[in-house]
Amino acid sequence: MTPAINLVKKHRLAYKVHDYQHDPLASSYGLEAAEKLNLNPAMVFKTLVVQTDAKQLAVAMIPVDQQLNFKKMAKALGCKKVQMADSALVERTTGYILGGVSPLGQKKRLTTVINITAQSQSALFFSAGRRGLELEMAANDVQQLLSATFADITND
Numbered sequence: 586m587t588p589a590i591n592l593v594k595k596h597r598l599a600y601k602v603h604d605y606q607h608d609p610l611a612s613s614y615g616l617e618a619a620e621k622l623n624l625n626p627a628m629v630f631k632t633l634v635v636q637t638d639a640k641q642l643a644v645a646m647i648p649v650d651q652q653l654n655f656k657k658m659a660k661a662l663g664c665k666k667v668q669m670a671d672s673a674l675v676e677r678t679t680g681y682i683l684g685g686v687s688p689l690g691q692k693k694r695l696t697t698v699i700n701i702t703a704q705s706q707s708a709l710f711f712s713a714g715r716r717g718l719e720l721e722m723a724a725n726d727v728q729q730l731l732s733a734t735f736a737d738i739t740n741d
Contacts, residue, residue: 588689588691589712590690592730603720616629629719632648632711634679635655636670638665639664642674646697652739668702
């Protein structure tokens with residue numbers, strides 16, 4: 586079990602775990618998950634860690650076929666500017682390796698913003714804490730568990 590799965594179990598939330606054979610040569614972990622699990626990419630969310638101008642880390646959850654809009658993310662966080670966080674810092678802070686970063690069960694809980702399109706999905710699929718392992722949960726359960734906010738944070 587991963588820390589993400591343990592957290593969901595602890596809170597007794599409804600979830601499903603989906604695993605697939607991860608291809609180390611895959612260019613996009615998220616798109617690979619959507620393809621291998623035969624899912625609409627709009628339902629599969631990637632976990633991106635950004636750093637604010639105040640050197641704070643935060644998580645953006647967006648569909649795997651979308652790109653993060655840095656200005657919208659900064660606005661959602663109430664700061665002037667964000668950029669992608671350094672990969673070594675992400676791994677140290679979350680306890681997960683890149684391509685397997687889950688928004689749940691991180692070593693240090695980070696402020697999380699979920700793209701607003703999640704609210705229209707019947708379920709969200711996102712990393713369960715390692716490559717080739719996805720969690721399926723209701724968007725509202727994810728939002729409540731993380732005390733996250735919903736906002737428009739992707740490019741149009």
